Amino acid sequence: MAFVALGPQAPVASQKPTKTGRVALYLLLPGLFYLGLFFLTPLFSLILTSLKAPSATGVIGRYDVALEIGNYGYALGQYAPQIFRSFSFALIATVIALAISYPIAYFIGVTARNRPLLKGMLLTLVIAPFFISMLLRTFAWKQIFSNDSWLLNTLKDIGLMGADSYIIGTDFAVIFGLVYNFIPFMTLPIYASLDRLDLRLVEAGHDLYANSFTTFRKITFPLSMPGVISGTLLTFIPISGDYVVASRDFLGSTDTAMIGNVVEANFLRIQDYPTASALSVLLMAAIVILVSAYVRRSGTEDLL
């Protein structure tokens, strides 16, 4: 009898939730409620807004529920340069942040592995910027890069910069600010991966005739891929939507506007809610597509 019960035609009784199953469900409820309220509802509202049409009354900032798919075409056509710029900046800043963060993470996770004091100090330095508001830090850079700053004056005095040239408002300033703000988000996950790296595998690589460079390329780097992928995602996604660094109030200008700045302007200044919403949905869709393609290509599932 006992064996029959385990067969494919198991009695209906097994479909009733067990006691532990029910408890797990109850424990999940607050989380599901939270997600429903604070993620799905706004998402639904956003999509709804992105399809609205201007109000028949003609009042600016008033919109009626509609199915205006043309909003998307308009947003794409109108703001193609900003969309392109967002992803270009995000890509460039992510690559630079990776190039800077990897050696830092390697030093903390591998070189300083047996020196807890040094390691602790370096980790503190990496997260120290978080102790000050990101807005203040970006303002600080604005001061440093502003036209009459000692830095620019010095650069102009020694002839490295032309007398009329400037930094604030350029692509360089924005990318610099983005890289600066996101380095900790890149460094910490890579550090976490490298800290766990079994150095005996590196020794095995050397033992099997691989020099230091090859060992890094074939063993250390592939084994740190989970950290590299987390780090690049934690950097690329927020940078794509960032609107602080590139805004005119901080390091950018109208020439450096990214999607975030356009969304902000449409929502808060022009009060063109449907276009702003359509841009947000487009940004979200583009990130989901890019990220899933990236994760699939890098084959993280093969890694431990």
Next chain:
Amino acid sequence: MSADFVARGQDLELESIRKEFPGFVAVDDLDLKIPAGEFFALLGPSGCGKTTTLRMIAGLETPSAGRILIGGNDVTDQKPHQRPVNTVFQNYALFPHMSVEENVAFGLKQRKVDNPQQQAQAALEMVELQHLAARRPQQLSGGQQQRVALARALVNRPALLLLDEPLGALDLKLRRQMQIELKAIQMEVGLTFLHVTHDQEEAMDMADTVAVMNHGHIEQMGAPEALYDRPKTAFVAKFLGQSNIFVGEVAEADDAKLAINFKGNRLAAPAARVEKTKGKVAIGVRPEKTSFHPEKPASDPAVNTLGPGTITDIRFTGVSNQYQIEIPEVGEITVFAQNIGKSPVVELGAEVWVSWKVEHSFGLADLPTGEEEVAE
């Protein structure tokens, strides 16, 4: 077995190798020569410096002083990837992000050998794992991983293969089986094997020559049989199997034998089997060479006798019984008796005399310090 794998091993020579770490000396002016094609075991307790020695030969550790020569070439200053040496690591150190075949082909690809895949396949065939070539290491059992690690090292046909306790993580039955396979492979490929282990049975079972290491230096080196039959120091006597050791002043010493006065008993050993003939001398005997008797044996100059004592413990271990016999004023003696139905029927508390032939005694160069038991 492919003919591709028949390559000659080379000899290894260590000249006054020394390794100091902050606060202690791990390897203390070690001299060692291993002839080409030999299966050599470096045996010792943990912390004796055997693994450090192996790592210096592999190039993973830099000696503080001394020279390392492989096949007559000085490799002391060479980086690990430049040395004709491969290692089977204690934890196997297989690359988790590569398939079994990629692991085995790794060294071949680095040296730009032709047909690395084909050679890797042949090496996997040798360890009978060709059917698992596409798997990841973590999908294999411990014994299979061990064999992949062996194939990954052997496929490069190194002049010297280093084995760092490669069987330590396996269960007893698998370990015995791997010992036999490892020995067979070594004879087949004719490479020089240097096997580092703390398992004396493993060392004696496989190696042509065993060097017993303690506190950074080699205590004694020789064929397993010779080492077991005639240990020269108390450490070797205790670490390699068990020994009963008795210390006393030399009572007589001539060309034929040496006798000590051990708490009123005269214990003798053949002169050819003693290391030291003056002052206090330790004389030992293996437990399986001793026997006990319910009555006092007749006095015989060719036999050492101690007793009477009482049996305080009897342990049945299958092939033999192990008896602990407590002799007042003398101490405790261990006696092994094979279970072949001939040993006298005795029980706990019985009064017995212990004896062994003088020719089975061995005289040690040093005195036991009491530290040896702690070592294992």
